[in-house]
Amino acid sequence: MRKLIPVVLLALAVAAGLVFWTGLDDRVARLAIGWQRDYQDALARALRALRGGEAGAVTTFLGICFAYGFLHALGPGHGKALIGAYGVATDVPMGRMAGLAAVTSLAQATVAVVLVYAGVWIFGGARERVEDASAGLEPFSVAAIALLGGILCWRGIRRLAAGRHRHGHGHAHSGSCGCGHAHVPDAEQVLAARSWREAAALVAGVALRPCTGALFLLILTWRLDLDAVGIAGVYAMGVGTAMVTGLAAIIAVGLRRGVHVSLPAPGRGSVLAGMVEIVLGGLVAILAFATALRLIQAPF
């Protein structure tokens, strides 16, 4: 059974790699564009029904929003990438990771609502201005992602250093050095504070980049005097998105556990975990910093 796990993981990784390295197939890409369009059409019909006060229009509308959130999240996106990377690199229980994924999706919906109603208040609901404001948030999202990558990387380095410390030079530091073991009683406290910071960075990294579709929907429902239904619709989208990001979280945690179980000898776990953290955190940070540099290069 244990021998099977690496084989399954390898097959999964190869499949995922093939899909995402070679890019989606042209037929899939066309299908996705068709979906986007079908959704927009269905949404327009639902809004018309809502405006006309048709029976059952609210349920239909919320259903369409949920489906959109779900389908849209199936495509490539920064949220799943980040949650997947964090889930693989960090020792977070599956339930908590899935909960965190749900929080990021709902926070993203909240950011869209706040952004549009701030836009209504400040710019009178001009659509271009709201889009610009949304683009203005992106550097903050990227900064949060870079921070998370940096934290992961740093933790990996510390873990490797700690492992070497214990196995290599343990005897040399027995009495003279006061460092190391004194920290143990605080470990849980440190862990809690650390994971709170990481969770905040994760949520900010995902949420500060709201989806254009949600922004447009909110502007429309505001124009049509359907504010409450529109806000409910955007949260329905968020719940749909949470289904997919939650799945990404579960797969990521499952993958990490699978690798852990299939390790040949005890003790290598922390070395591997450290290396995964460094590599993943480093990649996340490099990608984020590269994007951040592009975003903040302003004319002076």
Add this chain to the structure above:
Amino acid sequence: MRCLGPVLSFLLSVLALARAEAHPHVFIDTGLTFRFDDEGRLGAVSVVWVFDDFSSMLMVEDMEMDKDGDGVLTDDEIARLTAMFSDWPEDFAGDLYLTHDGKPVALSGPLEIAVRYQQGRIAVTHIRALLDRLRPEDERIEVQVYDPTYYTFYDLAGTPEISGRDDCRIEIEKADIAAAQRKYGDELAKLTNDEIMEQGKYPDVGGDFADDMRLECAS
């Protein structure tokens, strides 16, 4: 170490997901008619754009029209829309691209613009005249309809029509959307924010997203 391989390839594929995502927000069904003159030369192209439901609704609501929601616009509202679609920004080339033997064909601005609003969709018709008329027998004439910024996705609605000649037909070569999206993402990553926001630059992947039409005429 043998476990590191799958983990690394998984995380790389996860990160590959984060690449710039390109998808359009406005969908336009496009109808084209190629108009030949008495001498068999291509003189103009008629264009019909029918906007998708949602984008039409956004435009109508943005301009605070159809306040009673009956789906009918007043003459005044149609006139405002017509004025909007007649006033092309300087950097807007009409999203219609003709080439002869690979060289761009110069087109007039929009002529005879008309706007309708039917079943909740805005339809805009206009004509683009060729500044120099062309004979498809002499040169290879190719046509594409696309938005270089990929904000709008143009779908060909039916086969383009031909008027003024009956010995011509149109060969359509479908675009590889997935390849075009990848190229768009790669090109987008090379631009700085300054270039995008201040200079209005965008990844120019040309007509990679668009189907390729070729006019074939018997000579």
